[in-house]
Amino acid sequence: MQSGSLPSQATSPYFDEARSAEVVNARMSDEADGRLRRVMSVLVKHLHAAIKEIEPTHEEWFSAIRFLTETGQMCTDWRQEYILLSDILGVSMLVDAINHRRPSGATPNTILGPFYVANAPEYANGENICLDGKGEPMVVEGRVTDISGNSIPNAKLEVWQTNDDGFYDVQQKGVQPDSNLRGVFTSDAEGRYWFKSVKPRHYPIPSDGPVGKLLEEMGRHPNRAAHLHFIVSAPGFDPVITHIFTPDCPYLSEDAVFGVKRELIAEFTKIDDLDAAKRVGFSSSYWSVSWDFTLATSGKPILANA
Numbered sequence: 001m002q003s004g005s006l007p008s009q010a011t012s013p014y015f016d017e018a019r020s021a022e023v024v025n026a027r028m029s030d031e032a033d034g035r036l037r038r039v040m041s042v043l044v045k046h047l048h049a050a051i052k053e054i055e056p057t058h059e060e061w062f063s064a065i066r067f068l069t070e071t072g073q074m075c076t077d078w079r080q081e082y083i084l085l086s087d088i089l090g091v092s093m094l095v096d097a098i099n100h101r102r103p104s105g106a107t108p109n110t111i112l113g114p115f116y117v118a119n120a121p122e123y124a125n126g127e128n129i130c131l132d133g134k135g136e137p138m139v140v141e142g143r144v145t146d147i148s149g150n151s152i153p154n155a156k157l158e159v160w161q162t163n164d165d166g167f168y169d170v171q172q173k174g175v176q177p178d179s180n181l182r183g184v185f186t187s188d189a190e191g192r193y194w195f196k197s198v199k200p201r202h203y204p205i206p207s208d209g210p211v212g213k214l215l216e217e218m219g220r221h222p223n224r225a226a227h228l229h230f231i232v233s234a235p236g237f238d239p240v241i242t243h244i245f246t247p248d249c250p251y252l253s254e255d256a257v258f259g260v261k262r263e264l265i266a267e268f269t270k271i272d273d274l275d276a277a278k279r280v281g282f283s284s285s286y287w288s289v290s291w292d293f294t295l296a297t298s299g300k301p302i303l304a305n306a
Ligand code: BEZ
Pocket: 084, 087, 111, 112, 113, 114, 115, 205, 206, 224, 257
């Protein structure tokens, strides 16, 4: 450009509606971190495209700002409303899928959720993690293996679930016994594990904040399909953060956070035989669940479409 002449329309640094994203992205320094440049330029490109498609009024734009402000204000050490927002928009599951592409046959990941607690009580196989005596008794048993079916002894299985009222222990401190329905088990020499608990029920995600209000306004319910959470880990293997779902839950195909995967729906068999119940330490009928975890060796993630 000659000194004194105006920049052409195609390279102008001044804002205009048609080139809005390019104008903003051109302002980024070449010295900015490469990953940050990539992230910000993609975000600006798609954000501007969305705004052009939506054409919000000023009032609509401001109500979006208010929503984001309230979402931040709802966050505490115990409540992460932004993660909840990411969960209900399917973003948490998408980030997880991108980061956990496993070989076929390996147990898939699903959402961690906000109610995991590290260092839960350790139990011997066969013990009962239900401390409040509520709910329908259940026995879960299975094996932890590698992709070829070889046993993985000494695998750590961390399990947690809600009580029969649909709350985690940490949501009801002083109401439920501490560490109710959570515990850590270790697979035996054959990779086997087994424990007692109660059949999980569906429950709502925390919906008393802006995310709950948004769900309601979108005509969506806050319920999660009934599940047990697990983290299964062993040295040399990629730890799996996952669930087991009950097959009879009415919310299976409409889980509020998109956490259900077909491969994670288990069979729950009702055992009505009292002698069998007594043999496992129950005095009434119970649910029996057989579930194996298959771990992939740790290493580089499998590339998409590879
Ligand atoms: C859960 O399964 O515990 C959960 C997951 C996402 C949001 C809220 C709860």
